[in-house]
Amino acid sequence: MELNTSNNNTKKMTVINGSHFSNMEGFYEEVSRLFMKDEDWKVGTLDGFDDILYGVETDITWKDSLKSKEDLGVDLTKEFYENKIRQGKPFNVELIQQKLDELINKNGQTLFEILIEIIESHKNITLILD
The missing domain is CATH 1.10.287 (Helix Hairpins)
Known part of the structure; x- marks a missing residue:
């Protein structure tokens, strides 16, 4: 849930925390909180998740990704x-x-694999599974 910018890199670091959710509704809440802070709508579909990643330049660390892989399996x-x-x-x-x-x-x-594929399809994003 934290958004950090390190001094030696202009790219942001975004952390999706798998311990914060166990289903798709929770995942959408998590990514809405991370990527949609100033918006009055929330992500609620796979296509919507894909859409919000356009133009985003960040490294994403997915913490507790093994839990998410199981939960979204x-x-x-x-x-x-x-x-x-x-x-x-x-x-x-x-x-x-x-x-x-x-x-x-x-x-x-699985939904987890679909989400990984969506993230990896965005060339400005580096995904780290943790």
Whole structure:
């Protein structure tokens, strides 16, 4: 939750603390607090998380990342997809069912892996799993 700037580097250091959350709602709260301090809206979707990282130049240290990997693992991801399938529109139920099937068959990504991929897709951000 701390935002530090070191003297020898112009890049900021942002710490996502895995001990602060155990589900996606908590993750969104954590990143909203870190990246959206002056905004009147909060992150609430994977796309929204991706969007707020555009233009951000920071090193992100994800503390307690092993806890997050477990918390945001297969079980929560399965529940995440099942909820979207239940909701139906506006979600692409066919695509989500495919992602769920891949997850069940151990070929799919967990929410943790999706979040890592989103962060790593932003070239101005260096991710350190701690």
